[in-house]
Amino acid sequence: MRSKAFVRHSACIVALVSGVAFLGQNASRLYAQESIETPPSKVERKNQAPVSGEVLRVKLPKPIEAKLQNGLTVLILEDHRTPSVFVQLHIGGAGALYEPPGITGLANATAQMLREGTKTRTSVQIAEEIDRLGASLGAGGSFGSSQVALDASGLSDNFDSWFALVVDVLLNPSFPRDELEKLKQRLRAQLRQQRSAANFLVNERFNRAVYGDHPAAIVSPTSESLDALTQEALMKWHRERYAPQNALLGIAGDVRAKELIPQLEKWFAGWQRNDVERTRPANPVAATSRKVYLVHRPNSVQTTVALGNIAIDRRSPDYIPMVVMNHILGGGVSGRLFLNLREEKGYTYGVYSDFSARRYPGPWRAGGSMRTEVTAAALVEFFKEINHIRDQTVPPTELEDSKRAIAARFALSLEQPTAILGLAVSRVQFRLPEDYWDTYPAKIMAVTAEDVQRVARKYLDPEAMQLVAVGDGLKIQSVLEPYGPVEVYDSGGKLTSIPKP
Amino acid sequence: MPEQPVKTAKSFVAGLIVLVSIVAGTVLESAESDYDRTAAKSTKSFDVPFKEFRLNNGLRVILAEDHSAPTYSICVTYNVGSRDERPGRTGFAHLFEHMLFQGSENVGKGEHFILIQNNGGSANGTTNAERTNYFETLPANQLELGIFLEADRMRALNITQANLDNQRQTVQEERRQSFDNRPYGRTYEAVIETAYVNFAYQHSVIGSMEDLNSATVQDAVDFFRIYYAPNNAVLSLVGDFQMNVALSLIKKYFESIPAQPVPPTPDVTEPEQKTERRKVIEDAFAQAPRLDIVYKIPPGNTPDWYALSVLGQVLSGGVSSRLYQKLIKDKEVALSASAGPDERRGPSLFWFSITARPGIDLAALEKLVYEDIERLQNQEIADWELSKVQMQLRRQRAQQRYSTRARANAFGHYVVYYNDPQLINSLQHKYSQVTKGDLQRVARTYLKESQRTVVTTMPKPATAKAAPEDR
Numbered sequence: 026m027r028s029k030a031f032v033r034h035s036a037c038i039v040a041l042v043s044g045v046a047f048l049g050q051n052a053s054r055l056y057a058q059e060s061i062e063t064p065p066s067k068v069e070r071k072n073q074a075p076v077s078g079e080v081l082r083v084k085l086p087k088p089i090e091a092k093l094q095n096g097l098t099v100l101i102l103e104d105h106r107t108p109s110v111f112v113q114l115h116i117g118g119a120g121a122l123y124e125p126p127g128i129t130g131l132a133n134a135t136a137q138m139l140r141e142g143t144k145t146r147t148s149v150q151i152a153e154e155i156d157r158l159g160a161s162l163g164a165g166g167s168f169g170s171s172q173v174a175l176d177a178s179g180l181s182d183n184f185d186s187w188f189a190l191v192v193d194v195l196l197n198p199s200f201p202r203d204e205l206e207k208l209k210q211r212l213r214a215q216l217r218q219q220r221s222a223a224n225f226l227v228n229e230r231f232n233r234a235v236y237g238d239h240p241a242a243i244v245s246p247t248s249e250s251l252d253a254l255t256q257e258a259l260m261k262w263h264r265e266r267y268a269p270q271n272a273l274l275g276i277a278g279d280v281r282a283k284e285l286i287p288q289l290e291k292w293f294a295g296w297q298r299n300d301v302e303r304t305r306p307a308n309p310v311a312a313t314s315r316k317v318y319l320v321h322r323p324n325s326v327q328t329t330v331a332l333g334n335i336a337i338d339r340r341s342p343d344y345i346p347m348v349v350m351n352h353i354l355g356g357g358v359s360g361r362l363f364l365n366l367r368e369e370k371g372y373t374y375g376v377y378s379d380f381s382a383r384r385y386p387g388p389w390r391a392g393g394s395m396r397t398e399v400t401a402a403a404l405v406e407f408f409k410e411i412n413h414i415r416d417q418t419v420p421p422t423e424l425e426d427s428k429r430a431i432a433a434r435f436a437l438s439l440e441q442p443t444a445i446l447g448l449a450v451s452r453v454q455f456r457l458p459e460d461y462w463d464t465y466p467a468k469i470m471a472v473t474a475e476d477v478q479r480v481a482r483k484y485l486d487p488e489a490m491q492l493v494a495v496g497d498g499l500k501i502q503s504v505l506e507p508y509g510p511v512e513v514y515d516s517g518g519k520l521t522s523i524p525k526p
Numbered sequence: 527m528p529e530q531p532v533k534t535a536k537s538f539v540a541g542l543i544v545l546v547s548i549v550a551g552t553v554l555e556s557a558e559s560d561y562d563r564t565a566a567k568s569t570k571s572f573d574v575p576f577k578e579f580r581l582n583n584g585l586r587v588i589l590a591e592d593h594s595a596p597t598y599s600i601c602v603t604y605n606v607g608s609r610d611e612r613p614g615r616t617g618f619a620h621l622f623e624h625m626l627f628q629g630s631e632n633v634g635k636g637e638h639f640i641l642i643q644n645n646g647g648s649a650n651g652t653t654n655a656e657r658t659n660y661f662e663t664l665p666a667n668q669l670e671l672g673i674f675l676e677a678d679r680m681r682a683l684n685i686t687q688a689n690l691d692n693q694r695q696t697v698q699e700e701r702r703q704s705f706d707n708r709p710y711g712r713t714y715e716a717v718i719e720t721a722y723v724n725f726a727y728q729h730s731v732i733g734s735m736e737d738l739n740s741a742t743v744q745d746a747v748d749f750f751r752i753y754y755a756p757n758n759a760v761l762s763l764v765g766d767f768q769m770n771v772a773l774s775l776i777k778k779y780f781e782s783i784p785a786q787p788v789p790p791t792p793d794v795t796e797p798e799q800k801t802e803r804r805k806v807i808e809d810a811f812a813q814a815p816r817l818d819i820v821y822k823i824p825p826g827n828t829p830d831w832y833a834l835s836v837l838g839q840v841l842s843g844g845v846s847s848r849l850y851q852k853l854i855k856d857k858e859v860a861l862s863a864s865a866g867p868d869e870r871r872g873p874s875l876f877w878f879s880i881t882a883r884p885g886i887d888l889a890a891l892e893k894l895v896y897e898d899i900e901r902l903q904n905q906e907i908a909d910w911e912l913s914k915v916q917m918q919l920r921r922q923r924a925q926q927r928y929s930t931r932a933r934a935n936a937f938g939h940y941v942v943y944y945n946d947p948q949l950i951n952s953l954q955h956k957y958s959q960v961t962k963g964d965l966q967r968v969a970r971t972y973l974k975e976s977q978r979t980v981v982t983t984m985p986k987p988a989t990a991k992a993a994p995e996d997r
Contacts, residue, residue, distance in 0.1 A: 066692035069634030074641050075674050081596055081646070081665040106594050107572070107924040140845075148855075152846040157910055159917025161844075180921050207855060214814070214861050214883055221709035221811045324810035324986075327699070327707045358549050358639040358649075368636045371695030374703045375549055394703045426644045433646025436665035439595040441928050 066371070068364050080433045085462050088275070088449045089282040093290055096270030096298050100449050101282040104442040108181040110278035111443050112191060113174060115454065117271035118303045119262070120170040122240050128253045129168075130246030132266075134208060135259045136164040136173040139194040141204035146193065148204050160187035162194070169232075169241030171305070171384060181279035192292045195267070200259045209251050216248060220516050223329040223394065226320045226495045229518060231331040234318055234491035235388045239309040269296045271303070275450045277442035308385045311335040313489050317509045321498030321523055322516045328400040328496035332407060333390035336484040339382040339455045345468050346476040347380060347389070347484070352427045353477065354378055354414050355391050359430070361410050362391060370406065372399045384455070389484055397497055401504040404492075411490075414481045418474040432466035498523040546620050546700060546731050547652040572923055573951045574933055577769060583785040584757025587776055588937045588947050590764045592930065598765025599930035600672040601661040602680070603938025606753035608733070609655045609726040609792050609872075617733015618741055620653040621690075621697050622749050626660060627651070628689040631682035635689060638675055645671060653731055656871055657942045663931050666766040670775055676761065677779035680754060685746045694738055701732045709811040710881075713983045717818050720805045721875060721979035726794045755786035762937035762947075765930040794872030796822065803979045808986040814861060815888055816983040819878040819895060823972045826869035827944045832956050833964040834876055834972065838866025839915045840907055840965070841878075841898065846914070848898055849880075859886045859894065871943055876972060888982060902969040906962040919957060 088102035121132040140155075140162055141148040155162050160179030166172065175195060179187045219225045229244050236242035276285070311334045337343050355362040355378025362376045376393030391411070395403045419427075438444040452461050492508055494501060502523050505511045515521040576590035608619050629635040642649040647664035662672045705711035715730045722728035761780070763772055799822055824830050842849045842865045853860035861881040868875050882891050926932045933950065940949040 066628075066635065066686075066688045068636035068640075069629065070637050070640065071632055071634045073632035074637075074678075075670045076641065076645060077667045077671070079667060081667045083596060107927045109921070109924045149846070149851065152844070152851070153910070153914075156844040156846040157914045157917065159914070159919075159921040161921075178921070178925070180917070180924065207858065210858055211854070211861070217813045217884065218861060218881075221813045223707060325707055327702045329707075357643055359636075359643040364636055367696055367699075368692070371692045372699070374696060374700040394699070394707065396699060396702055426640075430644045430646060433644075433665055436596050436646055437648065437663060440597055440663075440930060 098273045100275045102277040112177040113275045115273045117172045118301045119266040120172040122171045129250035132166045135262045139198045142199045142201040143197040158187045223495045230493045277446040317511045318493045320495040325496040327394040329394045331392035332492045333388045336389040338386045346480045349472045350477045586760040588762040596666040599663040599934040601934035603659040607656040608731040616729040616737040623651045623653045624693040629684040630679040681783045717981045757785040760941040762934045764934040796873045806982045810986045812985045814884045815882045817880045818981045820875040822977045823876045833960045833968040834867045841865035
């Protein structure tokens with residue numbers, strides 16, 4: 026690898042470190058995939074491919090970090106490859122996590138309404154100006170999140186013009202009543218529309234199951250909570266919750282940080298600190314016994330399943346071993362779940378696992394969709410793989426391959442300025458050490474087979490997992506019953522029972 | 527990822543042809559769409575410098591160095607898609623795409639993904655009506671790996687009954703997940719089946735369950751020999767490598783793969799449509815009716831196609847667009863609305879797709895769309911609308927330049943479709959030729975009733991005593 030690779034990122038150091046050679050192992054040696062029957066089609070490794078045994082280690086360019094006088098944290102990553110600029114503004118404390126009861130959807134609606142009118146611009150004017158400038162601007166917040174975000178991007182040629190609009194909608198929204206009514210109508214229509222998708226139904230039930238009383242249990246507003254959205258409520262939320270000292274502004278692209286920071290001071294001069302109460306709800310805790318939920322979706326030809334339980338928060342010391350464990354089990358197209366259920370059994374187009382680690386603990390979760398007829402067999406394989414990673418230490422080669430995969434992947438993030446910025450943003454938001462991403466590959470490489478088994482045992486307890494299946498209840502209820510008492514819901518989200526055929 | 531045929535017009539030109547792929551989730555269709563006229567104030571050039579080679583066996587090679595990140599992407603695009611399938615074998619081109627991950631002489635079944643992932647890369651394959659492509663993005667020090675993997679399967683694919691059966695099941699699951707178990711999952715097929723008469727474009731890429739069941743090992747062996755030859759493919763490489771090193775590796779692994787007779791070119795011509803066609807389908811999952819209105823238009827990369835592409839953006843590109851402002855915001859009759867052309871080498875379709883608000887009079891909604899079309903036919907669009915489209919294209923083009931994969935895939939697209947890799951740089955000029963008069967003219971020429979197909983997707987009434995819905 027030539028060091029001249031980084032003509033753009035002069036801050037980068039590219040070095041080759043000796044990686045873990047995985048060549049030379051026994052040909053055709055497979056990862057342990059025990060199976061009672063002989064699979065019709067077996068994953069096989071021939072180890073003939075020319076692979077560089079080294080991991081291309083990259084040092085990520087670091088954005089310039091600044092704090093404006095009003096307390097707004099700013100991260101600027103210069104990247105002059107194209108005349109593009111990407112802006113993301115995260116406003117902590119303004120997310121759905123803090124919503125008062127009965128007005129679910131307030132945080133997202135407030136954010137969405139920002140672009141529907143300001144003191145000097147109508148909704149249509151904002152839309153036309155943004156589009157004329159070739160820019161994009163959106164705002165929103167997801168359920169369970171402590172923050173809302175504004176996302177904008179455009180050309181550097183006219184950055185001042187479109188960024189002024191971003192600032193205007195942030196600081197001077199007028200929340201016009203007629204536009205609010207229109208937004209509520211659109212959101213109401215979505216309430217119904219989203220119920221047609223199996224993925225929505227599985228998320229709704231799974232989050233209910235794992236989060237319990239925690240606000241992250243909610244994934245959608247209701248008709249009643251939308252009724253409660255008023256101009257006054259949105260204005261109050263904006264006034265009280267959009268505080269600069271809790272916000273983080275990330276900018277990546279064709280800008281000059283040195284010139285931009287003084288400008289930002291001017292742009293945001295009118296944004297004043299205020300006191301925001303940010304008491305987070307009590308953390309969710311992992312369920313202690315297995316529960317099974319069936320969402321009856323008539324006419325389904327597949328069963329969409331999710332299973333898992335609350336695991337860790339982002340700052341947990343188990344985060345790094347969890348990354349490795351999850352990668353081995355279900356982190357992609359070389360994960361055990363994918364290779365077993367798809368490549369060998371042909372049950373599915375894809376099954377994966379992931380985990381959500383935020384300021385509070387979130388779930389580890391595995392899932393996918395498979396044809397109704399193989400639901401029972403697929404569930405057996407899911408639990409088999411979970412038990413396998415708990416009961417047996419990961420073979421050395423598989424462990425080294427996984428760690429290497431995670432470490433080597435860093436190079437790809439250097440293509441996209443937003444990817445690098447995103448890593449820096451998460452470092453700041455979760456108050457991770459300054460050198461967190463620089464030392465991340467080394468931390469990954471230090472994970473042992475015992476670490477992997479330990480976190481699998483700790484967080485992947487099959488006896489305590491929440492299991493959700495969305496599909497044709499007439500055909501799959503009996504398949505689910507061996508896993509525990511089955512609670513049945515209809516696709517409207519209401520407790521029900523399966524009609525007898 | 528199987529893209530839903532028409533959703534929001536988030537990317538200009540992209541996504542109107544259904545694309546199915548080996549794994550869900552990672553496909554970015556690389557619709558390179560540029561437009562640059564008044565906007566060209568910046569001195570920065572968007573041009574992608576490249577060199578073109580042809581090996582003795584006919585394999586075309588495009589190399590574009592870019593050292594701005596320590597990565598590269600390789601893409602092999604084969605000139606074969608669902609339009610090359612014969613009746614009784616719909617879905618075969620895509621099923622065959624899956625077979626390319628089932629092992630070859632020196633690569634085991636499933637090992638392709640393992641090798642790519644273990645070395646920090648990502649990979650996928652996609653199929654549409656026109657072509658099939660395979661691509662990998664890897665750290666720059668794994669240059670040889672990507673070249674080797676693509677060559678090994680072009681040279682000596684391992685086709686077995688067990689692997690074919692396994693992937694047939696996977697593809698059938700893909701069909702269920704992406705079409706049969708989804709709202710509006712059957713709409714796309716209903717539209718092309720009605721709009722087209724010629725089999726080549728009349729059937730879907732994913733194909734029917736029945737035809738997938740009929741595919742045999744012999745079909746696969748024949749298909750591989752006929753279409754997966756070096757002289758029927760283009761290899762594009764973009765990123766952090768030295769051209770001479772890359773070229774010698776490509777020669778080392780590819781040059782000895784023998785050429786094959788040139789495959790037949792499918793007949794994609796359509797008889798002239800003389801009257802409107804209409805169809806109504808029922809959808810067990812949909813909660814709201816959807817209206818799909820399509821018009822026959824010329825092939826991609828023609829002046830009129832570019833004009834129609836700009837027209838699509840005027841209608842549905844961004845929140846200020848005509849359809850969004852009128853149907854979604856103002857009259858509140860639609861949940862979503864998009865418009866734009868799909869891109870084929872033969873007769874293409876200009877596609878309106880509008881999800882109605884439940885309870886709305888569909889005939890009235892349809893009439894509103896026709897009013898907008900008449901407005902385009904009778905009045906020139908405003909200056910700001912045209913300059914808006916120019917700016918949006920310029921931004922998209924700039925943002926797409928970061929990805930080596932987007933560029934590698936674009937080269938494959940332009941060479942296989944139009945035999946013109948230079949299009950990656952000249953597309954901008956083609957768009958800049960479009961005038962307001964052109965827009966009016968193409969609206970009059972193509973968006974007319976006799977060339978129209980209308981498919982209405984209606985929510986299927988719930989059967990009695992089934993699980994009650996909440997409203």
